[in-house]
Amino acid sequence: MxxxxxxxxxxxxxxxxxxxTTELRYTTPFELLIAVVLSAQATDKGVNKATAKLFPVANTPRDIQALGVDGLKEYIKTINFYNGKAANIIALCGQLLEKHHGEVPDSREDLEALPGVGRKTANVLLNTAFGHELxxxxxxxxxxxxxxxxxxxxxxxxxxxxxxxxxxxxxxxxxxxxxxxxxxxxxxxxxxxxxxCVIQDLCEYTEKTVALRAEPDKSP
CATH class of the missing domain: 1.10.1670.10 (Helix-hairpin-Helix base-excision DNA repair enzymes (C-terminal))
Incomplete structure (x- = not known):
């Protein structure tokens, strides 16, 4: 191409x-970070339902850390792999408080050092929250x-x-x-x-679908 x-x-x-823009609902970089961590192998819709209950109660590293793993699980238990995600998020909050004064870092190295944060999550944060062209x-x-x-x-x-x-x-x-x-x-x-599709004529996919044929009229 x-x-x-x-x-x-x-x-x-x-x-x-x-x-x-992202369909995850958030108001701060920290809320976005939590939503993206939760979204791994889960739908944005499912994450938004959980965070709609979580964020009014706890939407800072200190507040979420105060919930503890078990307390956090109660808010995110409808999301896939919530046990591991809860543990990572609590550890993540502790690291933000200890090393970054409770702020989400604008750095790939620092983001990827956080529990539960890989390259994809770091790229989402850097692009969506901080405007990096990633x-x-x-x-x-x-x-x-x-x-x-x-x-x-x-x-x-x-x-x-x-x-x-x-x-x-x-x-x-x-x-x-x-x-x-x-x-x-x-x-x-x-x-x-x-x-x-608006790019159908530009796309190089060789197995493009065709319009469904109209169903025959079965009315009397």
Whole structure:
């Protein structure tokens, strides 16, 4: 795929999704950090339901730490792998208080040193909370990048490196969100909605779906 086609893809996605942002609900970098940690192998909708109850009660490192692991579990027990996530979040809060004065650091090294925080979570925080031009590769981004031919790669890191290199500069700030939302609602895993896709003619996916044939009229 050449640079002109990549630019056209991002131009169209940006036009179709004029306000690309995360669907996780948060008001502070710390709330976003907790939501992203909870979102691993879970849906944003499920996380939002849990944090809607948690954040009014505890939305600072000190307040969440005060809940303890068992107390936190009561708020997040509807989320996949909540036991491990609760333990990581309590440890994470302790580290923020001990090493960062309770603030979320604007540094990849410091973020990745936090319990439960990997490269993808760090990229989400750095991009969404602090405005860094980084692309976090989740399952949606990985699928879209490979399926369309935008940035094919065998693993997440390879796709990230190619997207970082090839994404047009004017779209780097929001590319992460554009690709996630496109993958979540149009370029879906099982049956991509190719007939309704704004980049159908630019996409290099060889198994594009076709419009469903109309059901025969069975009315009398």
């Amino acid at each position: 050449n640079a002109n086609k990549r630019l056209a893809i991002f131009d169209r996605l940006a036009e179709a999704i004029p306000e690309p 692309i976090a590769v989740d399952t949606h981004v990985f699928r879209v990048a490979n399926r369309t031919g935008l940035a094919p790669g065998k693993n997440v890191r390879e796709v990230e490196q190619k997207l970082d290199k090839w994404t047009p500069n004017k779209h780097k700030r929001y590319a992460h969100h554009l690709l996630i939302l496109h993958g979540r609602y149009t370029c879906t895993a099982r049956r991509p909605k190719c007939p309704a």
